[in-house]
Amino acid sequence: LSVSRIRYLSFFSNDPATVWSSPFLFVGGVRWFYETAVETLNEGERMSVAAVAGKAGTHEVVRSVLAAEMTVQTVVSIRDRMVQAYQDVMRMAI
Helix, strand or coil, X not given: CCHHHHHHHHHHCCCHHHHHHCHXXXXXXXXXXXXXXXXXXXXXXXXXXXXXXXXXXXXXXXXXHHHHHHHHHHHHHHHHHHHHHHHHHHHCCC
């Protein structure tokens, strides 16, 4: 967990079991992750545009684009796992 993630979770509760068992906190965590992912992608895009305009260095652009790439890979991985979990639930016998 990143420091910002720990701060986010500790804002709601000091008990890890409570943090992970509450559906409202889970949804809040997913929302926080989504917003952070969007910010990272936007930063990568801004740096790419700044590079084309000659206002950003190569190092900053590469760092931002790699961060955006890792974010996309993470989001896709989480999406795949959520779809798999949904399919598993749908296959359960009633």
